[in-house]
Amino acid sequence: MVDRITVEVARYRPEKEAEPSFQAYEVPCRKDWVILDGLNHIKDHLDGTLSYRWSCRMGVCGSCGMTVNGEPKLTCATFLADYAPGPLRVEPLRNFPIIRDVIVDIDDFMQKLSAVKPWLIRDAEKPLAEGEYRQTPAQLDEYKQFSMCINCMLCYSACPVYGLDPEFIGPAAIALAQRYNLDSRDQGARQRDEVLSKHEGIWSCTFVGECTKVCPKHVDPAGAIQRYKLSSAMGSVKDFLMPWRGK
Amino acid sequence: MSTERNRYTEFRPRWYRPKMSTWWWLKRWSSLAFILRELSSIFIAWFIYFFLRLVHALGRGDAAYREFLAWAASPGIVVLNGITFAFVLFHAVTWFNLAPQAMVVHLGGKRLPGALIAGANYAAWVVATALVLWIVSR
Amino acid sequence: MVASHDVVLVGGGGAGLRAAIAIAEANPRLSVAVVSKVYPMRSHTVSAEGGAAGVIRADDSLDEHCYDTISGGDWLSDQDAVEAFVKEAPEELLRLEHWGCPWSREPDGRIGVRPFGGMKKMRTWYAADKTGFHMLHALFQTSLKYRAVARYDEWFVTKLLVDDGRVQGVVAIELRSGRIQPILAKATILCTGGCGRVFPFTTNATIKTGDGMALAYRAGAPLKDMEFMQYHPTGLPFTGILITEAARAEGGWLLNKDGYRYLQDYDLGKPTPKPVLRSMELGPRDRLSQVFVKEMEKGRTIDTPYGPVVNLDLRHLGERVINTKLPFVRELCLKYQNIDPIKEMIPVRPVVHYMMGGVHTDIHGATPLPGLYAAGEVACVSINGANRLGSNSLPELLVFGARAGRAAAEYASSQKEPGPAVVAQAEDERRRLVHDLLQRTDGRERIATVRDAMQKTMEESAGIYRSGPGLAKAADRLGELEEQARRIGLDDHSRTFNTELVTALELQFMVEVARTMVGSALKREESRGAHQRIDFPKRDDQRFLAHSLCRRAADGSCRIEYLPVTITRWPPGERVYGR
Numbered sequence A: 001m002v003d004r005i006t007v008e009v010a011r012y013r014p015e016k017e018a019e020p021s022f023q024a025y026e027v028p029c030r031k032d033w034v035i036l037d038g039l040n041h042i043k044d045h046l047d048g049t050l051s052y053r054w055s056c057r058m059g060v061c062g063s064c065g066m067t068v069n070g071e072p073k074l075t076c077a078t079f080l081a082d083y084a085p086g087p088l089r090v091e092p093l094r095n096f097p098i099i100r101d102v103i104v105d106i107d108d109f110m111q112k113l114s115a116v117k118p119w120l121i122r123d124a125e126k127p128l129a130e131g132e133y134r135q136t137p138a139q140l141d142e143y144k145q146f147s148m149c150i151n152c153m154l155c156y157s158a159c160p161v162y163g164l165d166p167e168f169i170g171p172a173a174i175a176l177a178q179r180y181n182l183d184s185r186d187q188g189a190r191q192r193d194e195v196l197s198k199h200e201g202i203w204s205c206t207f208v209g210e211c212t213k214v215c216p217k218h219v220d221p222a223g224a225i226q227r228y229k230l231s232s233a234m235g236s237v238k239d240f241l242m243p244w245r246g247k
Numbered sequence B: 001m002s003t004e005r006n007r008y009t010e011f012r013p014r015w016y017r018p019k020m021s022t023w024w025w026l027k028r029w030s031s032l033a034f035i036l037r038e039l040s041s042i043f044i045a046w047f048i049y050f051f052l053r054l055v056h057a058l059g060r061g062d063a064a065y066r067e068f069l070a071w072a073a074s075p076g077i078v079v080l081n082g083i084t085f086a087f088v089l090f091h092a093v094t095w096f097n098l099a100p101q102a103m104v105v106h107l108g109g110k111r112l113p114g115a116l117i118a119g120a121n122y123a124a125w126v127v128a129t130a131l132v133l134w135i136v137s138r
Numbered sequence C: 001m002v003a004s005h006d007v008v009l010v011g012g013g014g015a016g017l018r019a020a021i022a023i024a025e026a027n028p029r030l031s032v033a034v035v036s037k038v039y040p041m042r043s044h045t046v047s048a049e050g051g052a053a054g055v056i057r058a059d060d061s062l063d064e065h066c067y068d069t070i071s072g073g074d075w076l077s078d079q080d081a082v083e084a085f086v087k088e089a090p091e092e093l094l095r096l097e098h099w100g101c102p103w104s105r106e107p108d109g110r111i112g113v114r115p116f117g118g119m120k121k122m123r124t125w126y127a128a129d130k131t132g133f134h135m136l137h138a139l140f141q142t143s144l145k146y147r148a149v150a151r152y153d154e155w156f157v158t159k160l161l162v163d164d165g166r167v168q169g170v171v172a173i174e175l176r177s178g179r180i181q182p183i184l185a186k187a188t189i190l191c192t193g194g195c196g197r198v199f200p201f202t203t204n205a206t207i208k209t210g211d212g213m214a215l216a217y218r219a220g221a222p223l224k225d226m227e228f229m230q231y232h233p234t235g236l237p238f239t240g241i242l243i244t245e246a247a248r249a250e251g252g253w254l255l256n257k258d259g260y261r262y263l264q265d266y267d268l269g270k271p272t273p274k275p276v277l278r279s280m281e282l283g284p285r286d287r288l289s290q291v292f293v294k295e296m297e298k299g300r301t302i303d304t305p306y307g308p309v310v311n312l313d314l315r316h317l318g319e320r321v322i323n324t325k326l327p328f329v330r331e332l333c334l335k336y337q338n339i340d341p342i343k344e345m346i347p348v349r350p351v352v353h354y355m356m357g358g359v360h361t362d363i364h365g366a367t368p369l370p371g372l373y374a375a376g377e378v379a380c381v382s383i384n385g386a387n388r389l390g391s392n393s394l395p396e397l398l399v400f401g402a403r404a405g406r407a408a409a410e411y412a413s414s415q416k417e418p419g420p421a422v423v424a425q426a427e428d429e430r431r432r433l434v435h436d437l438l439q440r441t442d443g444r445e446r447i448a449t450v451r452d453a454m455q456k457t458m459e460e461s462a463g464i465y466r467s468g469p470g471l472a473k474a475a476d477r478l479g480e481l482e483e484q485a486r487r488i489g490l491d492d493h494s495r496t497f498n499t500e501l502v503t504a505l506e507l508q509f510m511v512e513v514a515r516t517m518v519g520s521a522l523k524r525e526e527s528r529g530a531h532q533r534i535d536f537p538k539r540d541d542q543r544f545l546a547h548s549l550c551r552r553a554a555d556g557s558c559r560i561e562y563l564p565v566t567i568t569r570w571p572p573g574e575r576v577y578g579r
Helices: A035-046 A107-115 A137-147 A154-158 A160-164 A171-181 A189-196 A210-214 A221-241 B029-059 B062-072 B075-102 B114-137 C014-026 C062-072 C079-098 C131-143 C211-219 C262-266 C285-297 C315-325 C327-337 C393-413 C420-438 C447-461 C468-486 C499-523
Strands: A004-011 A021-028 A065-068 A071-074 A088-091 A098-100 C003-010 C032-036 C149-153 C155-163 C166-174 C179-190 C229-235 C253-255 C302-304 C307-313 C346-355 C358-360 C372-374 C546-552 C558-564
Touching: A004 A035, A021 A035, A035 A088, A035 C447, A065 A154, A071 A154, A071 A210, A107 A171, A137 A171, A154 A171, A154 A210, A171 A189, A171 A221, A189 A221, A210 A221, A210 B029, A221 B075, B029 B062, B029 B075, B062 B075, B075 B114, C003 C014, C003 C166, C003 C211, C003 C393, C014 C032, C014 C131, C014 C149, C014 C393, C032 C155, C032 C179, C062 C079, C079 C131, C079 C393, C131 C393, C155 C179, C155 C211, C155 C420, C155 C499, C166 C420, C179 C211, C179 C393, C179 C420, C211 C358, C211 C372, C211 C499, C211 C546, C229 C285, C253 C262, C262 C285, C285 C307, C285 C346, C315 C327, C327 C346, C358 C372, C372 C393, C420 C499, C447 C468, C447 C499, C468 C499, C499 C546, C499 C558
Parallel strands: A004 A088, C003 C032, C003 C179, C032 C149, C179 C372
Antiparallel strands: A004 A021, A065 A071, A065 A088, C155 C166, C166 C179, C229 C346, C253 C307, C302 C307, C307 C346, C546 C558
């Protein structure tokens, strides 16, 4: 005898309706089923019209973020049984335009990602023949945490600042900029600063801290932003006291 | 926006853009805490104003100082200062808790644990408070 | 609407992104389009864990890497391709270092390497146990630098456009709008990955449905060595989540139900406390997966609700090694298996992992169809032969992604614009999709039913061990299933992000690919690498030291021919591990 649980999924069919509504489905609530297994059960056996994104179902591709009972979650890493006896509510991630059902538009993030120049910037490239840039394990540790972001968008969904002001560059993009700024091989911090120090950059962040709490990969974007604020403020002070410092 | 523009036309996605409710910050403790923290700036401003008035009164001599004390003891100001004290405390505590995330301190090649950085902030606070108490009670 | 580019890439994973960058660097004037059914950073390269092989240490040599790869592939690899691959792999990995990939390091700051299965020397570069994730993100983020690279994120390709004997682009569905349109190109590169999803129990993401293989096959390009599907010996039961070979390379043991390191009974070496290269747990994946079945037949595996398992024991490695070298393994075990590998053993069983075969290409990534190129798991060059060695696939997608990119760029520079004939073809395809699938209301079959039947058929007949009669039966069954897949009835007739439509098309691709796998397996009457026939248990170099080439006949059946293996310096010999 398998327990069952009711899943209320947000539906939005733009061709037929002007705004979203909820549709309830009953699915088996097995011990090792994640929410995504429940959605797949619906799609396979109950209603083929339900649309959602997923791929790796092991918490690394970042596709299946949704709002579960009000919290942003990776549905492949959140177990149905934790919500027993239910019902549980599955909605699209917050703060994004909804394309259909629980699928949201993340183009805005994709543009912001490019804007922070998330690639290694060097004054002069080292020829391949000269081998690798040396980097000690301690230097690697400096930025490693910020390199673990899977772009799942849970942090944008949790961030009220992004919700209120879509111009805000946002947690993941700033964390990624910091990932390169803190990389001992990189020399692009000044270039990235132009974007990060703008009003829509770090200074929009009022440290709600939710982004860090919801991050499934422990990236700590809130920490990345606060660290950048500190170093940016110190930089301004130094520039003021020592105007001859290199631009 | 007119309904005309909102109607679905083939091959043009019609996004639904949810609005944030006015009361979004009441839904979770963390957002409430965030709003309270933003709000605390008003009380900190009041505290600074109150403090400047105190200094100003002191500078103008005994009578002015007594007048100030009487004003400060009025029930409205006491209540306001009580609330202000709570907010200032809240602001200080959240600020100290934030410190480890903004600061990365290395000592002897090792990264100091966050608790230690926050701890150092609290310790400095206690020392400063003790110093003030000592000066006041001397 | 008609879009047009110089080169179109189908697939935005490791191979696709590497190819895109190669083209942008080879000729910045060319316009490149990456068409992918998911955002590039969602591609399955992201799930690769253990590492990427490339000779870098002084005690190692290119020849040794060649030999390991060739013997690991049971002498079915083309040795000219392997030599090119082994030579360019370290360069490519180094280039990725220069692009910011956070490789794990030695204390002095040099690149760190770890041992890996079937490799005689330590030559596997790694980024903890999220190597694929870091490589993919480094490639994707670096690709953002190149303005010439246009992206079609979440576009699903349904057909290759062929006219005048050459491929001139694709037809694709823009998922968010449902618009179906041609994307024309002078050259097209397939980088769509493998087809693990034709099996029920796989490490592969749901997106790995053999799209590129089916697209090429339908367009007339042959598929090569499709009978060789790799089982990885250590997947978590139920989910099929991969527990990387690095877990054994760091010193993990495989134990049967008696706590006995059973590999020693199967000519894989003697147990030692520390891992020995090319021995025991560091044997090749095909042998380890086959040995599991033997052990199961002896009744020495552990029964669970999700099938028989053995234990992977990491406890003796200690907390520090597990947390620094295998943090993702621990995270996955805690999350999905509810066990902590520091204190408990991990239940594992063989799981479908990697397709050695694929679209037939030369060492430049070119298929026999002019204008069509392929790289990565979708392609078969072949360097992997009958069994791929762990940590060879990541450098493969770099080396051959770059090669295919350069070759396609050169080809595209000399071609004229695609003609109007292909635009008309695209219109036919659009009509087919709308009438036969999207608007069809008399479809009787449900996607899940046909898919489950296909997966069951494949597992029963084309698993680790195969037999002639079983394969013949499966071939018939797949014929029926292909018919059923054509009669799919959709619940969803809408345009906007119709994932059911995509799933139906993927299913049709998969059944097509499954048929080539079974067809090729039926014809190969020998046992070699990952292809084990119980009715032909020996390797037969007289008849089968050759690649199978599968071509689609007019009636949809597959015709098999053979192509001799290229041997340069390593004549076929015995595969020896642990002695």
